[in-house]
Amino acid sequence: xxxxxxxxxxxxxxxxxxxxxxxxxxxxxxxxxxxxxxxxxxxxxxxxxxxxxxxxxxxxxxxxxxxxxxxxxxxxxxxxxxxxxxxxxxxxxxxxxxxxxxxxxxxxxxxxxxxxxxxxxxxxxxxxxxxxxxxxxxxxxxxxxxxxxxxxxxxxxxxxxxxxxxxxxxxxxxxxxxxxxxxxxxxxxxxxxxxxxxxxxxxxxxxxxxxxxxxxxxxxxxxxxxxxxxxxxxxxxxxxxxxxxxxxxxxxxxxxxxxxxxxxxxxxxxxxxxxxxxxxxxxxxxxxxxxxxxxxxxxxxxxxxxxxxxxx
Amino acid sequence: xxxxxxxxxxxxxxxxxxxxxxxxxxxxxxxxxxxxxxxxxxxxxxxxxxxxxxxxxxxxxxxxxxxxxxxxxxxxxxxxxxxxxxxxxxxxxxxxxxxxxxxxxxxxxxxxxxxxxxxxxxxxxxxxxxxxxxxxxxxxxxxxxxxxxxxxxxxxxxxxxxxxxxxxxxxxxxxxxxxxxxxxxxxxxxxxxxxxxxxxxxxxxxxxxxxxxxxxxxxxxxxxxxxxxxxxxxxxxxxxxxxxxxxxxxxxxxxxxxxxxxxxxxxxxxxxxxxxxxxxxxxxxxxxxxxxxxxxxxxxxxxxxxxxxxxx
Numbered sequence: 001x002x003x004x005x006x007x008x009x010x011x012x013x014x015x016x017x018x019x020x021x022x023x024x025x026x027x028x029x030x031x032x033x034x035x036x037x038x039x040x041x042x043x044x045x046x047x048x049x050x051x052x053x054x055x056x057x058x059x060x061x062x063x064x065x066x067x068x069x070x071x072x073x074x075x076x077x078x079x080x081x082x083x084x085x086x087x088x089x090x091x092x093x094x095x096x097x098x099x100x101x102x103x104x105x106x107x108x109x110x111x112x113x114x115x116x117x118x119x120x121x122x123x124x125x126x127x128x129x130x131x132x133x134x135x136x137x138x139x140x141x142x143x144x145x146x147x148x149x150x151x152x153x154x155x156x157x158x159x160x161x162x163x164x165x166x167x168x169x170x171x172x173x174x175x176x177x178x179x180x181x182x183x184x185x186x187x188x189x190x191x192x193x194x195x196x197x198x199x200x201x202x203x204x205x206x207x208x209x210x211x212x213x214x215x216x217x218x219x220x221x222x223x224x225x226x227x228x229x230x231x232x233x234x235x236x237x238x239x240x241x242x243x244x245x246x247x248x249x250x251x252x253x254x255x256x257x258x259x260x261x262x263x264x265x266x267x268x269x270x271x272x273x274x275x276x277x278x279x280x281x282x283x284x285x286x287x288x289x290x291x292x293x294x295x296x297x298x299x300x301x302x303x304x305x306x307x308x309x310x311x312x
Numbered sequence: 313x314x315x316x317x318x319x320x321x322x323x324x325x326x327x328x329x330x331x332x333x334x335x336x337x338x339x340x341x342x343x344x345x346x347x348x349x350x351x352x353x354x355x356x357x358x359x360x361x362x363x364x365x366x367x368x369x370x371x372x373x374x375x376x377x378x379x380x381x382x383x384x385x386x387x388x389x390x391x392x393x394x395x396x397x398x399x400x401x402x403x404x405x406x407x408x409x410x411x412x413x414x415x416x417x418x419x420x421x422x423x424x425x426x427x428x429x430x431x432x433x434x435x436x437x438x439x440x441x442x443x444x445x446x447x448x449x450x451x452x453x454x455x456x457x458x459x460x461x462x463x464x465x466x467x468x469x470x471x472x473x474x475x476x477x478x479x480x481x482x483x484x485x486x487x488x489x490x491x492x493x494x495x496x497x498x499x500x501x502x503x504x505x506x507x508x509x510x511x512x513x514x515x516x517x518x519x520x521x522x523x524x525x526x527x528x529x530x531x532x533x534x535x536x537x538x539x540x541x542x543x544x545x546x547x548x549x550x551x552x553x554x555x556x557x558x559x560x561x562x563x564x565x566x567x568x569x570x571x572x573x574x575x576x577x578x579x580x581x582x583x584x585x586x587x588x589x590x591x592x593x594x595x596x597x598x599x600x601x602x603x604x605x606x607x608x609x610x611x612x613x614x615x616x617x618x619x620x621x622x623x624x
Contacts, residue, residue, distance in 0.1 A: 127463045143462075150563020152563060249468065249469065250467050
């Protein structure tokens with residue numbers, strides 16, 4: 001049976017899957033990335049995982065992979081802050097030499113975007129954005145039917161656009177970046193701001209910053225807590241305005257929302273769509289920009305996109 | 313001699329030029345657009361202008377045109393706020409029937425962008441932006457070697473991105489749009505804000521809002537007027553931050569600045585580049601994003617781009 005191998009390298013774990021041309025995952029496994037000593041240790045575990053997954057009956061036709069800090073032109077992983085790697089790891093070369101197969105590497109955000117494009121909510125679209133609302137805000141952009149990467153592959157940084165001058169400090173060094181408001185962490189920061197600026201009682205007031213997660217806020221909101229619901233409403237307000245700006249730049253057929261925060265459903269989508277409609281330019285009013293949840297499991301988009309590198 | 317006819321339709325005047333394949337303008341003329349009664353009157357003047365320009369010795373190989381509110385797919389001009397036209401004007405069809413030549417119509421901002429791309433400051437680049445800083449802020453974007461227009465041709469609206477939440481009212485209905493700060497009008501609004509919020513003496517205080525133009529502020533700044541120089545500095549501050557965001561989205565090889573305000577030179581460029589460097593993401597610091605003035609006469613970019621539609 002002809003199958004592609006998809007690899008999704010993350011800071012916590014690395015996932016492997018065998019995927020057919022229709023985007024069906026026939027087998028999968030994973031191993032810890034963070035427990036690896038260095039890239040040699042990583043490759044040893046990767047090779048072992050592949051051997052176990054592939055077995056004897058599979059004909060592997062190619063390997064696709066997504067990783068943070070991927071240099072797509074070079075096939076290398078460079079200066080990855082959250083991987084236990086040397087500054088430059090020859091990913092494609094190492095796998096090509098071992099398996100004598102085509103190997104392609106893309107940035108993790110692009111892998112998820114390819115997954116949504118070929119097998120998910122954005123199937124066949126020429127213009128769309130994928131926003132991944134997790135700890136931070138990841139983004140992939142397809143414009144004119146091509147991935148948008150910029151001159152050196154550093155484009156599409158939706159998480160690091162200034163949505164509030166002199167706003168919240170961001171890990172990137174700028175102030176007021178989108179992801180300081182619109183992400184699981186941004187939601188928590190908004191909850192803390194609301195605890196500071198309002199007098200509303202809330203069970204969230206019993207939790208420390210370190211102890212609180214977006215899930216606490218989600219559960220409080222579901223229980224009717226005013227402050228928690230307001231934190232979601234304010235997050236949606238900023239997200240909707242950011243989506244209106246994305247529409248003004250890219251006029252996508254759809255904007256796909258994925259990641260943990262997107263799974264909050266109406267709590268996030270209702271204020272977001274309301275804000276988008278208010279902020280949209282005239283020709284985008286009337287809900288012209290589709291905002292849709294991902295059609296893929298959060299863990300599957302990158303794997304399927306990696307496989308799409310082989311099949312498409 | 314084989315030549316292309318370029319047409320640049322503006323609210324004030326319509327410009328015509330004969331242009332060879334190397335981008336040299338061999339003849340030009342213009343007529344008033346605003347004095348026309350309707351599109352029939354416009355076409356009469358256009359046909360007369362073409363007849364006079366082309367004469368007997370020219371072999372016209374095609375016609376390219378740029379116009380506001382152009383529907384590029386349909387070859388029509390639709391709901392143009394500043395043209396004396398019916399809601400829908402069949403531009404390409406009318407010219408094709410009369411001249412039996414290939415006719416192409418693009419949005420005015422895209423015409424200028426094509427001009428800079430094929431004959432100007434962005435020659436051969438795969439990723440760049442053109443910003444036209446006039447009464448408003450126009451924009452054209454080339455990404456992955458293609459014009460970026462979005463799903464229905466309404467993308468690339470750099471003038472209507474929110475750079476200041478709850479900021480200045482914009483003609484588009486939004487608040488805080490880039491062009492309310494970064495344009496000839498935006499510069500004037502900043503000067504008026506500074507007159508309201510500071511006590512600095514300035515010759516600008518003798519002018520009404522209606523009487524003042526960006527040129528007054530430019531000349532006052534050249535004479536050393538503090539308030540006028542501060543108006544330019546604040547304009548550059550917002551523009552630089554906006555350019556950092558454009559770099560984060562598109563990572564262009566260059567951003568080309570054209571239009572009247574861009575001709576203010578160092579008064580605008582020095583604070584803009586300083587702000588861009590401060591706001592840029594880590595991989596764009598060190599002046600990685602080239603910000604360059606247009607290499608074409610302000611009136612020529614759109615004409616040359618229109619001709620490029622014929623030649624390229």
